Amino acid sequence: MVESPSIGSFNTFQARSHATSSVRLSDRCTLSAGTTLDGTDGEALAPYTVVYGSRSERVIGEKANWEAEENLRIKHLGYLREIIPKYVPYLWPTDGCHAD
Numbered sequence: 001m002v003e004s005p006s007i008g009s010f011n012t013f014q015a016r017s018h019a020t021s022s023v024r025l026s027d028r029c030t031l032s033a034g035t036t037l038d039g040t041d042g043e044a045l046a047p048y049t050v051v052y053g054s055r056s057e058r059v060i061g062e063k064a065n066w067e068a069e070e071n072l073r074i075k076h077l078g079y080l081r082e083i084i085p086k087y088v089p090y091l092w093p094t095d096g097c098h099a100d
Helices: 063-087
Strands: 049-052 057-060
Touching: none
Parallel strands: none
Antiparallel strands: 049 057
16 A cells, blocks of 8 residues: 655556555666555655665665666567567457458
């Protein structure tokens, strides 16, 4: 459950993670499964922060790692766009008819 008054973009909240109303989340933060953030009033997590473990430990990632991962995902999507139509032609009909 996320009660945070401010939530940035591209955050990930896994199952049973909890952020109280006193914590502000910036961009690209990750709350791992079962973690709890009971921060002080107005506490703000830095961008790219990962909260993990039973004691809700924190580590701040680097922007370069996130950019590398994003570039890899874009590369994979391009590969899938090229390969899937070759092996599953009925999903992309070429005769103008749609498969049911």
